[in-house]
Amino acid sequence: MSRSSTQWSSEEKPADPTSLLLAAGERLIAEAARRFPIAGDRHDRAYWMDAMIEEAPVGLFFKDRDGRFLIANKATARHVGCGRDDLTGLTDFDIFPREVAQVLRDCEQQIIRTGEPALDMEECYRDVAxxxxxxxxxxxxxxxDQGEIVGIVGIARDITDRKRQEALHRGQAEILQMIARGEALSEVFPALIFLIEDQVADVTGSILLIDHDRQCVRHASAPNLHPDYTRAIDGAPIGPAVGSCGTAAYRGEQVLVADIAEDPLWADYRHLVRPYGFRACWSSPIRSSQGQVLGTFALYSRTPGLPTPACHKLLGVATHIAGIAIERKEAEDRIQFMAHHDALTGLPNRGMLDERIATAIEIADDENRSVALAFLDLDNFKLVNDSLGHKAGDTLLKTVAARMADGLRPGDVLVRLGGDEFVLIVSAPRRNAKGVAARLEAVRQTIAAPVTLEGRTVQVSCSMGVALYPEHGRTPTELLANADLAMYRAKEIGRDALHFFSNDMAISAHEKLRQQEELRRAIACDEFVLHYQPQVDLRTGSVFAVEALIRWKHPERGLLPPGEFIPFAEESGLIGQIGDWTLRAACRQNKAWQDAGLPRLVVSVNVSARQFQEIDWVERVRSALSDSGLDARYLELELTESLIMADVQQAVALMYRLEALGVHLAIDDFGTGYSSLSALKRFPVGRLKIDRSFVQDLPGDADDAAIARAVISLAHTLQLRVIAEGVETREQLEFLREAGCNEIQGFYIGRPVEAAAIEARLNEMEPEGRWPEAGRDRSGSHLTLQPGDLA
Structure with a gap:
């Protein structure tokens, strides 16, 4: 019970309220007597006064000093909940609970003691019902008449409806705030039910949600229903005659059952509700913003009948709020799912991997078991993507993921890391590597089964690396790293294989990490140096070019040839930085030779596949030439055959852009790849370079001799010059000269040496004549060398 009162100052104190009330009554009676003469005498005025009090829409009552009702009109009796005649002589203690009556009495005694009125107090109580x-x-x-206080007069107005509306609005706002804060439905639903139950007398609320398969309804909340009943109806089917709720979900409309005992919709279910005394059930579907039925909100009543208009309106309010709450929760669930699951396959993603591994380890420790972590990668998946398109690739990934997921056992976890990489977490007995291998081999066989994509049947294999807990690591990070190492070992031995982690792999990985750090330091500390090997025209004996070959001046191991670090640089991705350094250093050195007045040479630089694939590669070449001041015609870029053939169309376009700069282009290691003749004729190159593998056994090896002659003949037919590398003997030189080879390079002419040694030898020689044409326009001085001059 709450109360608010207003106290008047002596100056503001109103006239005696009883006098005011009587004066008002007298005026009303006088007016009635004027209009209706029958009411003119004093007896009639008393009658009208009584009638006025009795019929007033507000409660009017008089109490004596002890709090007994002396006079009370019908409105007062309605407020209390009993008959008017029954109220006379009663005190508040006879009507209300003692704690409520005591508050009322204390207020009234305060008025009697002080003579001060208490105005506009809000009193809350429960009536006799x-x-x-x-x-x-x-x-x-x-x-x-003597001015003594003999009691109190009261005026009371029923504001229950207003307070209920206020409570409803306040409750709605609080529940919407709960929804906005993302509180669980298990908190929101009871608050909503309590709000409606507080608004409607003698009802009990219930919320049921439609199951994910949309075949039945599931208990969500019913705080004041008996648990036995909620368990009994949990899982009830959705159908045309399944009580109020199952039928409302089926029809998608309100189902208002006035008498459960008689309504045929409850024929199969009234025995469930009978023990709890409910006679009516009014159910309304909860809908999404798109109109889909999500569940039902129901009110049970122990009194037969239909809901009042106000109650009917409240059902609409409840279902609307419940729909908002459910949709908000579903949206949050979708966001959470998307954050932790792969959008394509629906599998857990990388974000959940560590958590899943940690959980598997914890369970394994509790049950004295092992955990196998398998890192797998589909072999040649890029080929499917490139040949059939990304849509077919996505279909393949979904198919493979579904196949693996179908084979999971309880406790197993499958995660998609991204691309065509997956991780499989398998629980296994300790020291049972054979059993793990058998299970994982079965997974590999499942993946390898044919798949129909875009009308074509394809098969893909996978490479799988496995690390075991606790043998191969005790943390998720260690296990994943070691399984990854094992997977790459499976790739290295030919793919389509399963490989378990071993300590040798860890040692190798640490060694690679050390090499990578050393290589990064070498780049940062400028530990590289270029050596140059001359290239000679066989017809004139003139040196027209040098090939720039990188060496690493290792602070501990000395001068290292490219074979000891270039393959690792390519594997680690550092080749791009090293290649850029080589290009710039070669351009600067050639320009320095020219500025020193030495004969003008072409410097030849090898291009890595990584450099060639960079979208700004042409701009980087342009920048190297611009920064060094070297004319583009004195730079030749050597492109490997396999590099060009990886993507012919892109390669041809890039080569023409390089040619437009004015640089020369050559195909290195020709004959070791798989060049298409139709593609070869499109390449804007000036030279083919015969690989040393076809030169080293000349002229004795008939096969190598045939290949060398064929390459030379093909090049001449395409109007290209031919240079052979790896020439080490006079016999090789004479064979190549006789076969029509234009140029040679190798130890027989000179080993790769530092720039100073090249410069010294060039200073000793006299320039004579012009350089001969060698592919694209080469012009300038040339030097004549005898075989072995730079050896």
Whole structure:
């Protein structure tokens, strides 16, 4: 019960309220007597006064000093919940619970003691029927002719409806705030049910949600229903005659059952509700913003009948709020799912991997078991993507993921890391590597089964690396890293294989990491140096070019040839930085030779596949030439055959852009790849370079001799010059000269040496004539060398 009162100052104190009330009555009676003469005498005025009090829409009552009701009109009796005649002579203690009556008495005694009225008090109580009422009351002291306070007069107005509306609006706002804060439905639903139950007398609320398969309804919340009943109806089917809720979900409309005992919709279910005394059930579907039925909100009543219009409206309010709550929760669930699952396959993603591994380890420790972590990668998946398109690639990934998921056992976890990489976490007995291998081999066989894509049947294999807990690591990070190492070992031995981690792999990985750090330091500390090997025209004996070959001046191991670090640089991705350094250093050195007045040479630089694939590669070449000041015609870029053939169309376009700069292009290691003749004729190159593998056994090896002659003949037919590398003997030189080879390079002419040695030898020689044409326009001085001059 709450109360608010207003106290008047002596200056503001109103006239005696009883007098005011009587004066008002007298005026009304006088007006009635004027209009209706029958009411003119004093007896009639008393009658009209009584009638006025009795019929007033607000409660009017008089109490004596002890709090007994002396006079009370019908409105007062309605407020209390009993008959008017029954109220006379009673005190509040005879009507209300003692704690409520005591508050009322204390207020009234305060008025009697002080003579001060209490105005506009909000009083809350339950009437004799147990219904909660809110009343706005003003109480004033009542005096006799001698001015003594003999009791109080009260005026009370029922504000229950207003307070309920306020409570409803406040409750709605609080529940919407709960939804906005993302509180669980298990908190939101009871609050919503309590709000509606508080608004409607003698009802009990229930919320059921439609199951994911949309075949039945599931208990969500019913805080005041008996648990046995909620368990009994949990899982009830959705159908045309399944009580109120199952039928409402089926129809998608309100189902208002006035009498459960008689309504045929409850024929198969009334025995469930009978023990709890409910006679009516009014159910309304909960809908999404798109109109889909999500569940039902129901009110049970122990009194037969239909809901009042106000109750009907509240059902609409409840279902609307419940729909908002459910949709918000579903949206949060979708966001959470998307954050932790792969959008394509629906599998857990990398974000959940560590958590899943940690959980598997914890369970393994509790049960004295092992965990096998398998890192797998599909072999040649890029080929499927490139040949059939990304849509077919996505279909393949989904098919493979579904196949693996179908084979999972309880406790197994499958995660997609991205691309065509997956991780499989398998629980296994300790020291049972053979059993793990057998299970994982079965997974590999499942993956390898044919798949139909875009009307074509394809098969893909996978490479799988496995690390075991606790043998190969005790943390998720260690296990994943070691399984990854094992997977790459499976790739290295030919793919389509399963490989378990071993300590040798860890040692190798640490060694690679050390090499990588050393190589990074070498780049940062400028530990590289270029050596240059001359290239000679066989017809004139003139040196027209040098090939720039990189060496690593290792601070501990000395001068290292490219074979000891270039393959690792390519594997680690550092080749791009090293290649850029080589290009710039070669351009600077050639320009320095020219500025020193030495004969003008072409410097030849090898291009890595990684450099060639960079979208700004042409700009980087342009920048190297611009920064060094070297004319583009004195730079030749050597492109490997396999590099060009990886993507012919892109390679041809890039080569023409390089040619437009003015640089020369050559195909290195020709004959070791798989060049298409139709593609070869499109390449804007000036030279083919015969690989040393076809030169080293000349002229004795008939096969190598045939290949060398064929390459030379093909090049001449395409109007290209031919240079052979790896020439080490006079016999090789003479064979190549006789076969029509234009140029040679190798130890027989000179080993790769530092720039200073090249410069010294060039200073000793006299320039004579012009350089001969060698592919694209080469012009300038040339040097004549005898075989072995630079050896």
């Amino acid at each position: 147990g219904r909660r009422k809110w009343v706005l009351t003003s109480k004033l002291p009542m005096r006799n």
